[in-house]
Amino acid sequence: MRFGDVGRLALENLWRTRLRTVLTTLGVIIGIGALVSMVSFGSGIQHNVASEFRQLELFTLIQVLPGDIDMSDPVASGMQAMEEGVVTLDDETIRALEAIPGVKLVYPEVTFPARLALDDGASQTTVRALPAAISEFKPFSELPYGRFFESDDELSIVVSQRLLEDLGIRLTDVPEPAGRAREDTTVIYRMLHSDEVLGRKLTLSTSVVDAAALMQSVARFEIPSGDLPVREEVTELTIVGILERSGGFTSLGLGGRAIVPPETAERIPRLAISSVWDLIGGGGEDSGYTSVSVRVGSMQDLDAAQEEIEALGLSTVTIADHLEDVRNAFVVMDALLGAVGTIALLVAGLGIANTMVTSILERTREIGVMKAIGGGEWDIRRIFFVEAAAIGLMGGILGLVLGWLVTRLANVIANAYIRPYGVEPTDLFHMPLWLILGAVAFAVVVSLLAGIYPAARAARVDPVTALRHD
Amino acid sequence: MSSRARVRREHPLEHILETRSLTKTYHRGTTEIRVLDGVDIAVAPGEFVSIVGRSGSGKSTLLNLIGGLDTPDGGSITVDGHEVASAHPKALALHRRRTVGMVFQSFNLITTRTALENVTLALAFGEFPRAKRRERATSLLTSVGLAERVDHRPGELSGGEAQRVAVARALANDPAILLADEPTGNLDSATSAEIIALLRELNRDHGLTVLMVTHDHEGAREVSNRVLTLLDGRVVDEEVVRS
Numbered sequence A: 001m002r003f004g005d006v007g008r009l010a011l012e013n014l015w016r017t018r019l020r021t022v023l024t025t026l027g028v029i030i031g032i033g034a035l036v037s038m039v040s041f042g043s044g045i046q047h048n049v050a051s052e053f054r055q056l057e058l059f060t061l062i063q064v065l066p067g068d069i070d071m072s073d074p075v076a077s078g079m080q081a082m083e084e085g086v087v088t089l090d091d092e093t094i095r096a097l098e099a100i101p102g103v104k105l106v107y108p109e110v111t112f113p114a115r116l117a118l119d120d121g122a123s124q125t126t127v128r129a130l131p132a133a134i135s136e137f138k139p140f141s142e143l144p145y146g147r148f149f150e151s152d153d154e155l156s157i158v159v160s161q162r163l164l165e166d167l168g169i170r171l172t173d174v175p176e177p178a179g180r181a182r183e184d185t186t187v188i189y190r191m192l193h194s195d196e197v198l199g200r201k202l203t204l205s206t207s208v209v210d211a212a213a214l215m216q217s218v219a220r221f222e223i224p225s226g227d228l229p230v231r232e233e234v235t236e237l238t239i240v241g242i243l244e245r246s247g248g249f250t251s252l253g254l255g256g257r258a259i260v261p262p263e264t265a266e267r268i269p270r271l272a273i274s275s276v277w278d279l280i281g282g283g284g285e286d287s288g289y290t291s292v293s294v295r296v297g298s299m300q301d302l303d304a305a306q307e308e309i310e311a312l313g314l315s316t317v318t319i320a321d322h323l324e325d326v327r328n329a330f331v332v333m334d335a336l337l338g339a340v341g342t343i344a345l346l347v348a349g350l351g352i353a354n355t356m357v358t359s360i361l362e363r364t365r366e367i368g369v370m371k372a373i374g375g376g377e378w379d380i381r382r383i384f385f386v387e388a389a390a391i392g393l394m395g396g397i398l399g400l401v402l403g404w405l406v407t408r409l410a411n412v413i414a415n416a417y418i419r420p421y422g423v424e425p426t427d428l429f430h431m432p433l434w435l436i437l438g439a440v441a442f443a444v445v446v447s448l449l450a451g452i453y454p455a456a457r458a459a460r461v462d463p464v465t466a467l468r469h470d
Numbered sequence B: 001m002s003s004r005a006r007v008r009r010e011h012p013l014e015h016i017l018e019t020r021s022l023t024k025t026y027h028r029g030t031t032e033i034r035v036l037d038g039v040d041i042a043v044a045p046g047e048f049v050s051i052v053g054r055s056g057s058g059k060s061t062l063l064n065l066i067g068g069l070d071t072p073d074g075g076s077i078t079v080d081g082h083e084v085a086s087a088h089p090k091a092l093a094l095h096r097r098r099t100v101g102m103v104f105q106s107f108n109l110i111t112t113r114t115a116l117e118n119v120t121l122a123l124a125f126g127e128f129p130r131a132k133r134r135e136r137a138t139s140l141l142t143s144v145g146l147a148e149r150v151d152h153r154p155g156e157l158s159g160g161e162a163q164r165v166a167v168a169r170a171l172a173n174d175p176a177i178l179l180a181d182e183p184t185g186n187l188d189s190a191t192s193a194e195i196i197a198l199l200r201e202l203n204r205d206h207g208l209t210v211l212m213v214t215h216d217h218e219g220a221r222e223v224s225n226r227v228l229t230l231l232d233g234r235v236v237d238e239e240v241v242r243s
C-alpha cells in the first residue's frame, strides 16, 4: 500500500473517532504546552542575562587579579600569593598588559567610600574611579544625560539615577515605569529636569585617618579613646553625566553609584581599601592594586588576550567564566523544568497507547478484513503508526501554541508584579528555534513510541479469529 | 487484462489450485483437534467446485488456508503456480491481495465505508492507480448489479446487496480464484439463489474459477462442475456433475 493511502486511512480513522482523538491529542497539547513554557522560562532567563551582558559589552572585559589566586578561595590563596611574592598589579604590570595585542584599555580597580551631598540630600556610597578612555565602551559611550569625562584629571563626577534618588532627586525627563511610586510614598522627591542637575556642584567628603595625630598618641603610649583621630576632606565636583537607570541584571558590579576620573580620585585624600595594608605595614606601595580591568576591542580578542595575561602569571576572570557558572545553574533549573513537562508528555504518551489499544480492540474485525483483502502486517503497522504520529504532530503544534499563549500571559502577569520595583519590562521567556522544532519532534517521537505496542498488536491480529462470525 | 491473466490464458495450467496431504491441527488445552487430516484437492482453471460437509468438518479451515489467512501444519498448497503453505508472511499478503478473492458468510464489509469505498480500499491495498480506482470500483459494482447503490453504507444495504459488494470487492484485484465460504448462509432462499446465479454467471461468462463452501448440496449440484464432500478433515466423496 502506498504511503499516501496509509496516511489517508489513518486520518480517516482519527476523524471517525474524533472525540477520542481530540481528548487524546489534548493530553499531548497539555504535555507539550507545559514542556515548552517551562523550558522557555529557563531559556528566557539565560537569554536575558546573556543579552544584558552583551549590551553592556561585558564580554570584552577581563578582570585581572594578582597571580595564582584560587577563585574558589580567593582570600586564603590571595594571602598566600602575597607571602610568596607573586606577580603584583603595579604600574609596570599595567604597562605590560597594555602591550598585549587586542587590549584597548587597562585601568586599575579603584574604589573608595565617600559621602556625597547635594543641596539638602546626602548619601554614603562607594565611589569608583574610571578613566575617560572608557567612554568608548558601553554603557559609558551612550549616557542618557550629559557626557562622560574628557580628561582623567577634571573635577567632574558621573552619577547614577539611584544615587540621585538617594539624594532626594528624581528626574522629570525619565520615562516613569507605571506604578513605581507606590512603594515609596513616604519619601518626597524633588522633581528636577536633568538639565537642572547637570553642571551642579556636588560635595564629596572622605574621612582620613590623621596619621600624624595617630602617631603622636601612639608615641605617648595612649590608647586612642573615643574619637579616633579622623579628619574630613571635602572636594567639590561638577556633575557632568547621569547613568541610565539599570535594569534587572546590570547591578552586577559595573559602574557603581558615582564615578570620578582616576587622577582626580588620586588627588582626593582618602582612606583607600589598599591603604589598610599601609596601616598594618604590609606591602606598602608595592603591593599594587587589588584588581585591574582589561578591555579588549572585541569578543573575538578575549580568549587570546586572556591567555597572554595568564602567561604573565596573573589570574583572570571574565564574564564568560561567570556565565559558565550561571549556565551550570540553569542546566539544573532547565532539567527540573523540562522534567515536569516531560512527565506530562509521558502521561500523554500513555494516553495515546491506551486510546490506540482501545481502538484496535474495536477495530479487530476491520483489521481482519483489511488483511483478508490483501493488507500485510507492514501496511497495518504503518496505518497505526501514522495515526500515532498524527496525534503527536497535532498535539505538538497545538501544544506549542498553548505554551506560547501561557508564556505571553505569564509574562504580562509577571511584569505587572515586578514593575512596581522599578524593573524595566522584560520578556521573561525565550522560545528559540531548537525549542520549537525540538518540542514538535519530541511529541512525534513520544507518540511513535506510544504507538509501537498498539501497532505491533494490530499487525498481529489473526484474520481467521477476527473474521469468524459471531 | 493483467499480465498474470494473460499468462494464464496462453499457458493454461492443468490445475489453478492444488493441495497435497494438507493437515491442520488446533490445540485446545491438552487436547488436539485434527481439523484437516490430509486433504488433496485440485481445481482446474475456469472450474466451479463446491465443498459440502457437516458443521465442523473443516470446510472454513480449508478455505482459509487456501486464501492465505492461515498456515497449515503440513502438506502443500499451490495456487496459480505459487506455493502458499510455506510462504513468508509478506508473500502471503501478496497472495491474498493478488491471487485470491474471498467472500464470507457474514459479508465482512467495513461498516463505516460506502460500497464504493469498500471496493476502492481493496484496490488501494492492491496498489491500483489512485486516479482509476473510482472508475474501476464503479464498473465492478455495476457488473454485480449495484450501480444504484455505490454510495450506500453496508447498514443501508440488504443482505443480498451487501454480499454483492463483497463479491465486487473480492474481484477488485483480478484474482485467479474466488473463494466463497457459505456466501448464502445469511441470506433467504430467493436472495441466495440470486447470489449463486451471480457466481455462476461470473464463472461461465468471465471464466472465473470458483471454490465455494455451502450447506446446500442440491443448489451446489445445479451450478458446480464438481461437488466435494468433507468429513472429519478428509475428502470422502467427489461427485462430478458436469465436466
Ligand SMILES: Nc1ncnc2c1ncn2[C@@H]1O[C@H](COP(=O)(O)OP(=O)(O)OP(=O)(O)O)[C@@H](O)[C@H]1O
Binding pocket: B026, B027, B028, B033, B035, B053, B054, B055, B056, B057, B058, B059, B060, B061, B062
Ligand atoms: N482457532 C481454533 N481453535 C480451536 N479449534 C478451532 C479453531 N478454529 C476452528 N476450530 C475447530 O475446527 C473445527 C473445524 O472448523 P471449521 O470452521 O473449519 O468448520 P466448518 O466445516 O467450516 O463448520 P461450519 O459448517 O459450522 O462453518 C471445528 O471443530 C472448530 O471448533
Ligand SMILES: [Mg+2]
Binding pocket: B059, B060, B061, B181
Ligand atoms: Mg465454516
